[in-house]
Amino acid sequence: MKLVVNAIIQRELKALIIPLQDYWSHINLIDLSRVCLSPALDHQSDGVSFAQQTARWWHKYQKELTDFFANPQVLHLLGDFRKWLLRQSCEFEQEGGCVGGIVIHGNYPYCSPRCWHHDLDDRLSHVNWLLRFGLQTIASHRHSKQIDIDHVVSWAVINHVADLLPEMLVAEFNQVPLPSIHNQMVPMPTDILARHVKPINLTVEPEPPAMFMVKPKAQRFQSEKYLQFVRSLPCVITGKSEGVEAHHLIGHGVSAMGTKTHDLFTFPLSHDEHMNLHQIGWQAWEKQHSSQIEYVFRTLMKACELGVFN
Incomplete structure (x- = not known):
């Protein structure tokens, strides 16, 4: 950090x-x-x-995130919290006077690592160890030392515990208001998230019959559900969320005249930007906005991180 x-x-x-x-x-x-x-x-x-701003968001939701990580289902997915605690040093190590090995002090999972001597100390812990464990575990899954709200939400979605996320945190992730007494028609943030994330049943055949044919006929992968997911994302150029269309990769040897490539090779574009790409040509468009392949890759990464593919 x-x-x-x-x-x-x-x-x-x-x-x-x-x-x-x-x-x-x-x-x-x-x-x-x-x-x-x-x-x-x-x-x-x-x-x-940026890292300091990242630190501030988890500090803002410290209680809500701690309760989320304390949920038995979530804690089981994170791993062995007890074993992790016993690998830590005594939280009062810098004060000196540590004696003996590490024990778990306090009520699990709201506990801390202390030596035998400091286990008799009645002082409250100055570190939220459960929060540290949860954030570090999610960050390690991303091979990163920094973590943001979308990382926590992505992890929760992939592990099918998004419905347990704090509503306040999901509201900030979705950039929507929380329901109130004056505005009860506003849907709950977790409901909005559930509507946007719909798993696609993708069956993988390791040895398809076509593998054993001399000249197999090429098939085109089609998935309307995946295209719906792509349309739910903001435009990669303008950032707009309304009127987004799924653009199929063109050029790069993957498309021919009058045909579309596989639905997996798509990324979100606003209607105007989509029309602009086809009007000026993909090569001119890529000179202005980078390669289409990069946007296809980012979209597929987002789909994998959000658990779109079951």
């Missing part, structure tokens, strides 16, 4: 003082034994980096 902070330079002491009181709640999930310093870039001059 990266933080952009305003450091105080003490030239006579040849020291750099970094006040962390405003950031401590955001950095208690990471190990500060090693720190890398570098000048802030121009776009970071306001003192707020």
Whole structure:
């Protein structure tokens, strides 16, 4: 995780003082034994980096996320929390006086790792260990050290526990308001998410009969459900969510005159941008907006991450 902070330079002491009181709640999930310093870039001059903003979102939903991770079904999917805790150091290790091995202190799963000596200490834990475990586990599945709301939602969808997500968090993910006394007609955010994510029953035949034919007839993969999913995504160029169409990849040796490529090789485009691509030609369009193959790949990645394919 990266933080952009305003450091105080003490030239006579040849020291750099970094006040962390405003950031401590955001950095208690990471190990500060090693720190890398570098000048802030121009776009970071306001003192707020992308990673810091990422830290703020989970801090905002700390209670809701902790309750989500504490759900027995979710906790089972995350892995062995007890085993993970026992591999940690005593949470009061920096104070010294640690004696014996690590034990689990407190009521499971709202607990913490402590040595035998500090297990007798009545102080509350200063770290949300369950939250740390959940976020680190989801981040490790993505081979990343940073995590955002869409990463948590994607993990929940893939593991079929999206209905257990906190409504407030899903509302921010969908960018929709929560139902209120004055506006009861607004659907619940998790219901909106469930409507957008509909699994596709994709059957894989490892040895299709066509493999044993001398000249098999090429078949075109078609899936209206997958095209519906692509149309539910925002346009890759304009970001608009209304009037989105599924554009089939053209050129690159995958399409011929009057034919369409497989429905899997599609990505979302607004109507105007879709028409523009066909009017100016795919080569001219790619000079302006990058390769179609890149957008097809991103769309397939999104489908896999959201659990579109069963």
